[in-house]
Amino acid sequence: MKYTRSTLALAALFAASSLQAADTAKTEGTAQPPAPQKSTRIATVNGKPYSLGLFEMFYAERLQALQAQNTPQLQTQTLNDFMTMIVAAQEAGKLKLDKREDVQTALQLQRLQVLSNATIAYMAQKEKVTDTELKKAYDELAERAKQTQYKARHILVKTKAEAEKLIKKLNSGADFPTLAKDDSLAPNAADGGELGWVDSTQIPKPLAEALSKLKPGHYAKEPVMTQFGWHVVELEDTRKAEPPSFDAVKPQLTAILKRQKAIDELVKLRDKTLVDVNPEVVKMKRSKGEDEKKK
16 A cells, blocks of 8 residues: 555545535535535555545544544544554454454454444434423532632652752742742643642642642642652632533533433333343452452
């Protein structure tokens, strides 16, 4: 298989055009050329054709996984990865790796997952959500969202002794941001150790616990240990987080509730289905794993 960088770039842009065409037409209000069909061939590898729809799905999963923006650079890189994946998969066929038991099991599991997700999505479309259900879900979300946020700074060092020395300097009147710039190993050292506004879910638990005990304008008198090292932490201010508006999250809540209703229906269907499970095998596998951990 041979292809050039320019070919890849053009192909990737061509592939992404179908993703962008509808939005572009809406925003510009002008007539757009028809988007390529999903069945359109995007590449032929060793004589086997691969469709635009297949690449689009691969690209959409990449965007979601990276939480990235749709850019020509990402399109090109993703198409490179797509082609590499195809070559690797074809090579697996030549090596007869698809005949291996573990590979067949993995393929079977993936097929079950895809079909299961498709069923849930199909059933969810048919579910209805009432305003009462939406309001209840929003109230629960809003209550969880009302947590304390901390505006804080920290200094990260390797040892407890280093952290204790820094605390002594602070006790003597040293400036916290200056110490952070000079001594912190954290990426935000140049910003004076500024963490910005964070809540307890965004920082390691020991840091959150230390901040919860401080008053604004004070620093912890004892070093705080996390998996990253030892921290000296200072609390600048606190505030209560404001939950998003009902209208802002209504579409997401609707989708979540519909999906949950679909899953509930599937659970009922499962309970009515004749299932013959061998619990002893599950116990044996679990026991074997636990024994290996003990070793």
